[in-house]
Amino acid sequence: MIEKIYESYDDNQYYIDTNKKKLAADNLAVIGIMLAFFIAVSIVFVALALAFGTGLDPYGKFIPAIGVLIILHFIHSVVGRKLSNDFNKVRIYAFMIYTLVIISFSLADAMIYNTSRAVFFPVAIALLSQIYLDYSGIVITYKLLLAVAFLIIEAQFKERTLVMHDGIVAVLIIIASTFCYAAVIRATLARHEDNEKLVQKSETDLLTGLLNKISFEEKCTNYLENRMIGAKCTMFIFDLDDFKDVNDHFGHQTGDKTLKLFAELLRGYFHPDDIIGRIGGDEFMVLVLGDMPEGFAERRCRSVIHELKTTNIDGAMGITCSIGIAEDTQRRTFEEMYNAADAALYRAKQTGKARFEMLNCEELDK
Numbered sequence: 001m002i003e004k005i006y007e008s009y010d011d012n013q014y015y016i017d018t019n020k021k022k023l024a025a026d027n028l029a030v031i032g033i034m035l036a037f038f039i040a041v042s043i044v045f046v047a048l049a050l051a052f053g054t055g056l057d058p059y060g061k062f063i064p065a066i067g068v069l070i071i072l073h074f075i076h077s078v079v080g081r082k083l084s085n086d087f088n089k090v091r092i093y094a095f096m097i098y099t100l101v102i103i104s105f106s107l108a109d110a111m112i113y114n115t116s117r118a119v120f121f122p123v124a125i126a127l128l129s130q131i132y133l134d135y136s137g138i139v140i141t142y143k144l145l146l147a148v149a150f151l152i153i154e155a156q157f158k159e160r161t162l163v164m165h166d167g168i169v170a171v172l173i174i175i176a177s178t179f180c181y182a183a184v185i186r187a188t189l190a191r192h193e194d195n196e197k198l199v200q201k202s203e204t205d206l207l208t209g210l211l212n213k214i215s216f217e218e219k220c221t222n223y224l225e226n227r228m229i230g231a232k233c234t235m236f237i238f239d240l241d242d243f244k245d246v247n248d249h250f251g252h253q254t255g256d257k258t259l260k261l262f263a264e265l266l267r268g269y270f271h272p273d274d275i276i277g278r279i280g281g282d283e284f285m286v287l288v289l290g291d292m293p294e295g296f297a298e299r300r301c302r303s304v305i306h307e308l309k310t311t312n313i314d315g316a317m318g319i320t321c322s323i324g325i326a327e328d329t330q331r332r333t334f335e336e337m338y339n340a341a342d343a344a345l346y347r348a349k350q351t352g353k354a355r356f357e358m359l360n361c362e363e364l365d366k
Contacts, residue, residue, distance in 0.1 A: 016135050020087040023133055027094050028080050030131045035073040038101065042066040061111045065104035072097055091134060095142055098128060099149075106150050110157040118166045121150050122173045129177040136178065143174045205278040207256060208263035216277025220287045221334045223275070229331050234297060235341045236286040237324040238266070238304070241353040243282040246316055254314040262321070265307060269300050285341075297325055301356040309354070320354035327360050 016023065042062065076097070083089045102124045109120040125143055132139070147170040154163045203215035211219065220235075227233065240246075240262065247255040259282065266276050266284060275287040288297075301323050309320050324345025326337050344359035351357070 013135065016133070021085055024087040024090040025084045027090050027132055027134075028084055031094060031097055032073075032076055032080060034131060035069055035076060035097075035101075039066070039069050039073060042069065062105070062108045065101075065108045068100055068104045072100060091138070094132060098132065099146065102146060103149060103153065107153055110154050114157045115162075117162060117169065118150075118154065121147075121166070122169055125170065125173045126177050126180070129180050140174065140178055143177070147171070147174065208260055208278050210263050210266070210284070211275065211277035213277065213279040216275060216279060216285060217334060219275050220337075223287070223289060224331065224334055224337070227331060230329055231331075232291050232327065232329045233337075234288040234292060234328075235326045235337045236288070236297075236301075237338075237341045237345045238262070238284040238286075238321050239323075239345055239349070240282040241320045241322055241349075243319075246319060250314055250316045254316055258313050258316065258319060261311065261313060262308060265304055269304055285338075287337075297358065298356070301325070305354055305356070322348040322353050323356035324348055325356060325358040327358065 042065075045062070046066075079093070083093055102121065105124070106118065106121045109118055113119070125146070128143070129139070147167070150170065151163055151167050154166055158166075203211060205212045210216075224233070240258070243255065243258070246258055259278070262284065263276075263278065266286060270276060270286055270288065273289060275289070277285050279285050305321060305323070309318055311317070311319075313319070322345060324341045324343065324347070326340035326344060328337055328340070332340075340359050344357040347357040347359075348355050
């Protein structure tokens with residue numbers, strides 16, 4: 001049991017740490033929905049009281065609380081959108097909103113039903129675990145402080161025995177809602193992980209696990225558009241020579257193994273921060289971000305060509321690749337860099353294959 005609680009706490013920490021901006025926006029959205037919902041329910045409640053002839057007495061004591069809702073809804077429409085990216089500010093703001101709503105209605109509840117147990121406060125605490133997400137320790141502390149304020153208010157209107165009963169119920173609800181909160185976090189985290197897997201599948205080539213053509217181009221374009229002028233980057237295009245012969249003579253299984261092996265070669269020879277993708281049947285691309293040591297590109301290309309050529313893949317040996325390289329420091333677009341690297345690849349193919357050619361993007365302007 002203790003281990004499960006710890007795992008839930010750990011899951012909670014991880015989820016909040018990795019989703020702060022999203023949670024800030026989500027929590028703000030929920031506040032707006034919650035305020036609108038309670039205003040609508042309050043209006044319906046008042047309408048029913050008048051329609052059935054009971055009048056507003058004693059329910060008129062809820063009117064100040066409803067007024068608080070309306071004021072908070074107006075404030076939220078003005079202030080809320082300005083806090084959407086700041087998790088810590090949203091937390092303070094959310095606690096202020098929830099405190100005012102819960103205390104206002106708990107006060108009205110205590111004044112009207114001063115001879116019976118509280119209803120609104122336990123329900124509000126239970127709902128809070130479903131609609132507001134934050135670090136579990138902070139949420140529990142907030143609920144305990146809220147419970148103390150609630151009991152102090154109740155003590156002004158109810159007998160001591162009722163206050164004690166409500167206090168016990170409040171503590172039990174906080175404990176129960178903590179377990180519910182842990183379940184909500186775990187379910188949310190599971191959905192989050194499922195979504196990440198779906199995104200990963202949509203972005204990657206199923207055979208090699210590298211980025212597919214669309215996601216490779218998107219990531220490269222995003223980097224190229226945001227880099228500073230003068231920041232160097234290098235694009236490589238790798239094309240397997242006469243790859244159709246491998247499929248024809250050794251079968252498509254061997255061809256698939258060759259593509260997987262080549263993908264692993266690229267992962268091994270380039271940095272994890274570099275962008276690597278498979279953009280066609282036997283064509284791969286890499287965008288190296290930043291400067292490279294003198295001669296790095298040439299050494300890497302020779303190593304890739306040599307290792308591929310000397311590897312036995314189900315009896316297939318001597319497989320080679322041609323490589324086109326384009327360098328740029330002038331914030332060229334993806335298309336411009338691709339055209340330069342493709343022109344360099346064409347040179348490598350035309351001059352014998354199993355080799356590499358390097359082209360500076362400025363050469364295409366001449």
